[in-house]
Amino acid sequence: MPLGGIRALTVRRTLPHRDRSFVGAWCFVDHYGPVDVDPDGSGGMDVPPHPHTGLQTVSWLFAGHIEHRDSAGVLGQVLPGEVNLMTAGDGIAHSEVSVAGPSVLHGVQLWVALPDESRSGEREFEHYAPDPVDLPAGSGTALVFLGSLEGIAASPVHTYTPLLGAQLDLVAGARLELSVDPGFEHGLLVDTGSVTFEGRPLGPADLGCVDEGRDRLVLEVGDDPARVVLLGGTPFEEEIVMWWNFVGRSHDEVAAAREQWEAGSDRFGTVDGYEGEVSRIPAPPLPGVRLKSRGRRGRR
Known part of the structure; x- marks a missing residue:
């Protein structure tokens, strides 16, 4: 799968799968690299500002260096063996860009579905470097x-x-x-x-x-x-509608989030400091059918 905008990074998307939507609340597993990164940081990851709702992103590297910026004002560094967890809550935008220096980028990008009672909360960010x-x-x-x-x-x-x-x-x-x-x-x-x-x-x-x-x-x-x-x-018993970068509970909810992103709504805020060929990733068009929910064992 391509990840990002005009300079997309190819990733292996192992979850969701047609036979399984979750492992616990883990709902998305992208595995990428190793890919070569040029001395100026190009050739690795360059994902312009894009939105999220109803989830947490978990960034984990085996090799490389990524700079994270988000609309909560966080400027964070993703380094090997150190986790960055971003909580979207009701809405957030962020960018992810390879940093000059390391010659290889290799890692995983993971999503966690937020339960209904927590998915409309505040934006949050945590960083932790565990000891081996x-x-x-x-x-x-x-x-x-x-x-x-x-x-x-x-x-x-x-x-x-x-x-x-x-x-x-x-x-x-x-x-x-x-x-x-x-x-x-x-x-x-x-x-x-x-x-x-x-x-x-x-x-x-x-x-x-x-x-x-x-x-x-x-x-x-x-x-x-x-x-x-x-x-x-623990098994995630709720059904979700996951489309593009949004996790919701219905087609109409996801469609509304898409419309708000395209309109530049304050719901997602702005990402300061990103410098790329485009200022944001536009949302793709919705499919011509209503989005269906998925539970533990796949689509309804």
């Missing part, structure tokens, strides 16, 4: 950026539903048993290497998902070291 912690039996290390891994580490970042997000760097040939919350669904995104996850083999860019009910997860690493992202959360 050892995994059991010398199997590798973890960076826990959201939620907690039992007995291993916990993140102070606030979420509106129970969530887990962690990068696991695993040694070749390791067998890892993780104690997890049995009330969580879990997903494992493989970045590098190969991993057998709960008996199923996964390779680079695969996303393996399991339902709630397990109190442990078993990962077996192949002949090379592996890097994976473990996601989890």
